[in-house]
Amino acid sequence: MPRIPLTWLAEHVETPADLTAETLAEALVRVGLEEEAVHPAAVTGPLVVGRVVERVPEPQKNGKTINWCQVDVGDHNGTAEDGTRTPRGIVCGAQNFEVGDHVVVALPGTVLPGPFAIASRKTYGHVSDGMICSSRELGLGDDHDGIIVLAQIGIDAAPGTDARALLGLGEEVLEINVTPDRGYCFAMRGVAREYAHATGAVFTDRGLPRAGADEGLATSGGFPVELRDDAPIHGVPGADRFVARVVRGIDASAPSPSWMQQRLTQAGMRPISLAVDVTNYVMLDLGQPLHAYDLATLQGPVVVRRARAGERLTTLDGVDRALDAEDLLITDGPDAGRVLGLAGVMGGAETEVSATTTDVLVEAAHFDPVTVARTARRHKLPSEAAKRFERGVDPQLPRVAAARVVELLVEHGGGTPDPVLTDVDATTPPPVLRLPVALPSRLIGLDLDVATISGYLRQIGCTVGEVAGSGADAVVAVTVPTWRPDLTEPVTLVEEVARLHGYDAIPSVVPASPVGLGLTPSQRRRRRVADALVGAGWVETWSYPFVSTAQLDALALPADDARRRMLRLANPLSEEQPYLRSSLLVTVLDTARRNIGRGVGDLALFEVSAVTQPGPALAPAPVPPVAARPSEDVLDAIRAAVPHQPRQVAGVLTGLREPAGWWGSGRVADHADAVDAVRLLGEILGVDLRVEADSERMPWHPGRCARFTTADGALVGYAGELHPKVVTALGLPARACAFEVDLDVLLTAAPRGEVVAREVSTFPVAKEDVALVVPSDVAAADVLDAVRTGAAGSPAGDVLESARLFDVYTGEQVGEGRQSLAFALRLRAPDRTLTAEETAAVRASVVAEAERRFGATLRA
Known part of the structure; x- marks a missing residue:
């Protein structure tokens, strides 16, 4: 789920100074984005800037050298007996700093990620009154070889300044739950738009082309790219846009800026290297997945195609994968025979950017959601790129995102971008939906006029035309925005109107329950x-x-x-x-x-x-249309396709x-x-x-x-x-x-219809026990059936109330191969007290029927 740092969100939309994660969550839930969790500040307590006043190296017996440092922490310094402020003494094992450097100091009472509480403690013969921190100790990255020297990351602050604010470590982060149809909210751009819908705040769309970003670039002569999807899996090409930019002479080993590492960490991603961090940052910012290749490893042209039989790829996670014919690939070389990556999912290890890379090719493409989703599931690779592509990415973003990546690479890694741009664009215009003017009011249950409906649709980026027709036949043409591929039917526009109008403003009406219906x-x-x-x-x-x-x-x-x-x-x-x-x-x-x-x-x-019990081979069920009730023939075909259950x-x-x-x-x-x-x-x-x-x-x-x-x-x-x-x-x-x-x-x-209860007889019950000797292979249930039949056919009539087996005996008294089955009979007539002669007659009839069926004899 996406994580939203508040200061990052504020770069896209105006936010109040007192905005908290809780108030942001309250605003977003009004437009359908639910809160998943609020992540508190990464560091609490006094984390400040300190200036190293003195550093004394002290070799230890174990071969390690520690530094006994005196650090000026401004207003947090100690107080001597004469009232003067004294620096704090801190033991530090790092060696990458000098006297005069400004560093990050965790004073006693600070709680670092882990959680790890800082306190004054005796170590190496000194009382260390705090800790000088590295990037990993602050949760800003994996670097633990040395402490953070603020000048090296472009920060200049006086001793005692709150370092949490400088490094963004005191900021809450809101994690939200995004439904599958709202993929654009996997980026700050999309969440900021929704915050603007909820609050009316001014939103600045940073996903639009910016003046000067790539103006004047030639669109021919760039790195060659070809889209060759000869076997689209559902009639839609696997790729319809591919933008490529080349940047030469960068320092790939240069660290990404601290603010970028901080934001990536807040968003739940691990900083890795400049090129990777920049592409990840722009993806989280705008929503466009990107990839950087080591240009020296590429052989033009880059070709996007389906996989061939027997092809394999070792992806960036080091796994060798057998490719499927439906997989969409990025390839290059003669006849596009070398596989560079799984399109929209993960790149290959062979062309990844390394510390020795100087020239990179930046890729920003638009891939088919179904193709990417199937590939990601087939290879069990739920990458961040795949999560976005399978939900739908704005096809107009690749050029804007690529330009932003180039700017950041040049700014923080040096280098020069080529004055040419590759943009293979086969995208189609967004759909135009014909929305009946009366449909929102009919489905929502509110009387909304055309102006209100059009206003809501324009808020989400739609272009709304003039009303055509009149009365119940009035319709309006609505062109959906490119970042909303989920808006495919008029009813989806109605959902947007309901969402922006406010679900709480829609009355809850309980439908009338028809009389007489219930369980069958x-x-x-x-x-x-x-x-x-x-x-x-x-x-x-x-x-x-x-x-x-x-x-x-x-x-x-x-x-x-x-x-x-x-x-x-x-x-x-x-x-x-x-x-x-x-x-x-x-x-x-x-x-x-x-x-x-x-x-x-x-x-x-x-x-x-x-x-489920499958019978003969079943024909596939037809897919009925959504807009109208299926015909009886279609329904019959659907029923015929369902196995017996x-x-x-x-x-x-x-x-x-x-x-x-x-x-x-x-x-x-x-x-x-x-x-x-x-x-x-x-x-x-x-x-x-x-x-x-x-x-x-x-x-x-x-x-x-x-x-x-x-x-x-x-x-x-x-x-x-x-x-x-x-x-x-x-x-x-x-x-x-x-x-x-x-x-x-x-x-x-089971008997159908109403069950008619028998009248309870008030006359006494007569008890008769019958022990019948039958062959051992005769089932007791069969003998019981004979008992019931015989009783029903007696001269006394149907007076048998119950019959049950209460004893089974085998032994010398009944002979070898035979068994005695004893039954308890309960007899009662509805209109009289049974006489001894009548009960004897029932007993005789039972014995006679058992004898006729099984040769039974009455046990003495």
């Missing part, structure tokens, strides 16, 4: 599902839908499993998880694993979300299901808890679920997995204990359990 029946059922699980002690979570094939491998899914067919994202957030999940359990297990890794072992987590419910259980305490040791969760969760979902939705064992469904244990279907055979899902291999692969506690249910199937099977 499907939404209510989904909420009932979540509420039921929460009521049963489960915790609802959400997870990201992005997964990798490694996560499916951890679940030991077979190679031909349908869940391995996933949709890959064209632009994933992470290349490590480029697919959309086809199974909700995958990400829920990941949530459980993350919680366990953070020390939470007793879990009952669930999630209700959609999954059913909703699922999945949950994971680990650790204790019932907590331990004084009441007992608790109970460990097991597969029955997962099965009960699915049964609960069926019960809450009114769906009769069929349960059977399943031994082949990964990631569940082959002997502890239940398969759920509806009455008509539709698969609902699975529940049970996870396979030990899966538990080990995911690092879960032993015997972890899980369930996964297709919620759409459940909702389809």
Whole structure:
């Protein structure tokens, strides 16, 4: 985010003398620039100018020589017994100063960047009453070899003068948050313009051509430059302007001026060298990224083109990069075969300016935002230049910015600029938008006249024509400024009108809520599902839908499993998880694993979300127009391009299901808890679920997995204990359990319409227990179904209120290969008390039905 030093801002716009970072933030937020942070003064306390009165070198036993100095600090000097002012004694290890030099002194009570508090302390046999400071100690640069001698950086001040003001170290800096459509605010020029909008202050546009800057220069015969983008990636050339200026005979080793280093540091950039600092400074000042080449390393012409197969580049950060065909490059040499840099992103190491450079070529160009953005992301190079180009840079800035760089290089590094200018200009005029006069009032909700609207648009730099037409058909032609590439539609002009008029002046009107609308029946059922699980002690979570094939491998899914067919994202957030999940359990297990890794072992987590199940190859979705509602054919094509996305419910259980305490040791969760969760979902939705064992469904244990279907055979899902291999692969506690249910199937099977409650019978319940002996391979759920069917078909009528399995027995009493299943029946009639004969008839009917289906016998 850009940082705004107040004194730097004041060079572009009039600011009051008492302006603070807080008041600046208040002004900017009114025009949509939010405060990110206020950075306090880099140095606090008494930092003053001192004059070295005496310097006594003192060699030490370790081979080092320190200087015992007497420093005159003006009004901050000490007082002798006779009342005279005495210099301060300070120990200094630097050797680059002499008696009489004016230096920067941090007196006791000063706090330097770090923070590093200065106090009087004994060292090397002396009491050092302060510190003589270097650039790095003040946060002005990396130079720590010697102290700052003020005369060498052009500062002349009397002893005792406040050095914080001289060096800008007592200034607050405001950091702001810039939205992607306001790229011009990454420069002092843009922020100053917005401050003028907010306060009415006088703004001076330093991005306009200045008289004398490059007047009279020949525009032919300069360093040759060619724009050869033969493969624009979206119909727009990668570069449409390239300005080049040559400066010869500079001293590249000369330091950049202290005021420039100070401002770069305040803006969050590290001073490096004169050429780099100058280009960075102008970029931060005007918003135009620039680059300086060592002219001796170049072979004309410079050619801007797309990358070729197999090309590589070592960028300034020392990384060797394989180039992509979409990368826009700066090249030179025969057939433009040598790559100099990634256009708009970063230059190459081969042509960078060094300490031995004497002649430089200054580049100021305009590159396509989409091209730069894709290159920066492809190579993971979010450079300061790329941040600006991808948001849109003023195409009229290159010539102005290049002229400013040349002036600064000549002023601080010597040298002479060539009397010729290279300016390859293929830019197009800014767009002219036809703004309906009634549109701002209709969208904003305020009655704004044409004069008010035109005034706001002119403030942001637009050229507003005369009104054409009348009444509801009246329109006005608006030419947008070159520094606002985000203004592409009439509605974007309306946004500017609203912003300058003031969001606080736009009334908040709550729209009327239509009567009778609410949650759909499907939404209510989904909420009932979540509420039921929460009521049963489960915790609802959400997870990201992005997964990798490694996560499916951890679940030991077979190679031909349908869940391995996933949709890959064209632009994933992470290349490590480029697919959309086809199974909700995958990400829920990941949530459980993350919680366990953070020390939470007793879990009952669930999630209700959609999954993506790609079918046959899908045609790409058409892009509908913005200005009008898409046709039904377009909408149908969009729907056809969307893969099937059913909703699922999945949950994971680990650790204790019932907590331990004084009441007992608790109970460990097991597969029955997962099965009960699915049964609960069926019960809450009114769906009769069929349960059977399943031994082949990964990631569940082959002997502890239940398969759920509806009455008509539709698969609902699975529940049970996870396979030990899966538990080990995911690092879960032993015997972890899980369930996964297709919620759409459940909702389809749920009864529609209103639920009619049965009248509660006031007659007593009759209890009957039935123990049936059946073969061991018969599922208890199938026998329970026979019990219910038999009871419903008894002579007593439909009097079965509930039936549940309460005991399973195998042993000698029932014989080998057989099992006893005991069911508790609760019988009640709505209109009478059941007789003993009627309950016996129900019991007999149940036994008969079980015998007919499974050869069951009644256990004695």
